[in-house]
Amino acid sequence: MLKSHLAKSEEEALARAKEIGYPVVIKIVSPDIVHKVDVGGVKLDIEDARELQLQYRQILANVKAARPDAAIWGVLVQEFIRGGKETIIGLKHDPHFGPLLMFGLGGIYVEALRDVTFRMAPIRELGAYRMIQQIRSYKILEGFRGEPPADIDAIAECLERLSQLAMDFQEILELDINPLMVFEKGRGARVVDARILI
Ligand SMILES: Nc1ncnc2c1ncn2[C@@H]1O[C@H](COP(=O)(O)OP(=O)(O)OP(=O)(O)O)[C@@H](O)[C@H]1O
Numbered sequence: 724m725l726k727s728h729l730a731k732s733e734e735e736a737l738a739r740a741k742e743i744g745y746p747v748v749i750k751i752v753s754p755d756i757v758h759k760v761d762v763g764g765v766k767l768d769i770e771d772a773r774e775l776q777l778q779y780r781q782i783l784a785n786v787k788a789a790r791p792d793a794a795i796w797g798v799l800v801q802e803f804i805r806g807g808k809e810t811i812i813g814l815k816h817d818p819h820f821g822p823l824l825m826f827g828l829g830g831i832y833v834e835a836l837r838d839v840t841f842r843m844a845p846i847r848e849l850g851a852y853r854m855i856q857q858i859r860s861y862k863i864l865e866g867f868r869g870e871p872p873a874d875i876d877a878i879a880e881c882l883e884r885l886s887q888l889a890m891d892f893q894e895i896l897e898l899d900i901n902p903l904m905v906f907e908k909g910r911g912a913r914v915v916d917a918r919i920l921i
């Protein structure tokens with residue numbers, strides 16, 4: 724997980740950002756807003772307190788304009804990371820098959836291609852690697868045209884853990900980690916955004 728804190732005021736956001744260290748990201752937190760970007764509720768790569776103050780006011784204004792009735796719990800202040808490849812891992816409860824695990828590449832272009840694989844939980848190590856190898860854009864993870872390979876072991880471990888979570892908590896109807904940012908081989912992966920439906 725990335726370092727992040729919920730802030731309920733501008734002062735608190737400033738204090739949290741200082742603790743986390745710039746650059747930071749801020750995101751609206753509301754039970755009524757699932758896609759935060761669509762309502763202008765996400766600001767990336769904020770470099771200092773001045774910019775944070777401006778952007779904090781901006782996202783509250785954006786959200787108020789787009790969704791005047793939404794309940795606002797606060798603003799999430801999160802560390803900003805760069806350099807990873809965006810992937811998606813998830814879980815869906817199928818009424819007939821039980822928990823289904825999902826894996827795919829992220830980012831707006833790849834998401835549009837719907838290049839994802841599914842597998843019934845539970846999976847073990849081999850199943851996790853198979854899922855990852857099954858996507859059509861697997862080459863992008865292996866390292867394409869001189870790019871370094873991504874940390875596929877880290878993705879496999881996340882999928883295995885998600886599988887275990889699904890088996891332990893059948894009440895999870897849906898879980899989406901989008902994106903799971905994957906770094907170079909050996910450098911792991913980080914959850915940037917997640918939501919869960921119980
Ligand atoms: N902490 C971060 N560091 C770097 N990039 C980030 C960070 N948080 C978000 N992003 C970028 O911004 C995008 C949108 O952020 P996020 O997923 O939190 O919003 P969202 O509205 O929930 O999006 P979606 O509806 O697609 O899930 C991410 O896919 C990622 O590219």
Ligand SMILES: [Mg+2]
Pocket residue numbers: 901902916917
């Ligand atoms: Mg998201």
